[in-house]
Amino acid sequence: MREAIGGTWILQLVIVFMLLFVAFLALSLNYSKAFQIKNEMLTMIEKKEGVTSDTLTLMNNYLKNSGYRVQKNCPMGSYGVSDLNRNTISLATNGGQYYYCITKVAAPSTLHRKKVYYKIENFFYFNLPIIGDIVKFTINGTTNDIAIPADNLKAISE
Numbered sequence: 001m002r003e004a005i006g007g008t009w010i011l012q013l014v015i016v017f018m019l020l021f022v023a024f025l026a027l028s029l030n031y032s033k034a035f036q037i038k039n040e041m042l043t044m045i046e047k048k049e050g051v052t053s054d055t056l057t058l059m060n061n062y063l064k065n066s067g068y069r070v071q072k073n074c075p076m077g078s079y080g081v082s083d084l085n086r087n088t089i090s091l092a093t094n095g096g097q098y099y100y101c102i103t104k105v106a107a108p109s110t111l112h113r114k115k116v117y118y119k120i121e122n123f124f125y126f127n128l129p130i131i132g133d134i135v136k137f138t139i140n141g142t143t144n145d146i147a148i149p150a151d152n153l154k155a156i157s158e
Contacts, residue, residue: 076094105119
């Protein structure tokens with residue numbers, strides 16, 4: 001009888017470690033996908049030198065084709081996209097759910113007064129195969145400085 005109880009205890013221990021391994025694997029896969037999406041979006045903003053309608057079209061199509069579906073609140077003072085089918089960006093409000101957030105920040109420069117950079121936030125779920133979505137995380141990134149931006153979003157200063 002003692003061997004049966006010991007075998008059951010070891011089996012439960014193996015199951016717990018397997019679940020921890022699967023949770024870590026799911027977290028790392030979701031994080032790497034969200035990180036790749038963030039980097040691609042930053043590249044699009046830098047290539048178009050701002051958040052134009054072309055940039056929004058590219059980013060929204062990229063998110064739709066990659067299966068992105070996470071929404072979360074944006075910080076106040078930033079702009080968010082609430083619908084990937086429309087190429088519109090709006091000022092974030094309390095309680096609004098957005099696919100990604102963009103903040104235009106005036107770069108501290110004495111030579112170029114219009115120089116800005118963009119902060120972008122996208123989100124990802126920590127989900128387990130059987131349990132489902134547990135927690136939403138935010139990934140942040142910034143572009144390089146852009147001397148003369150091609151958009152008319154209002155910039156904030158830090």
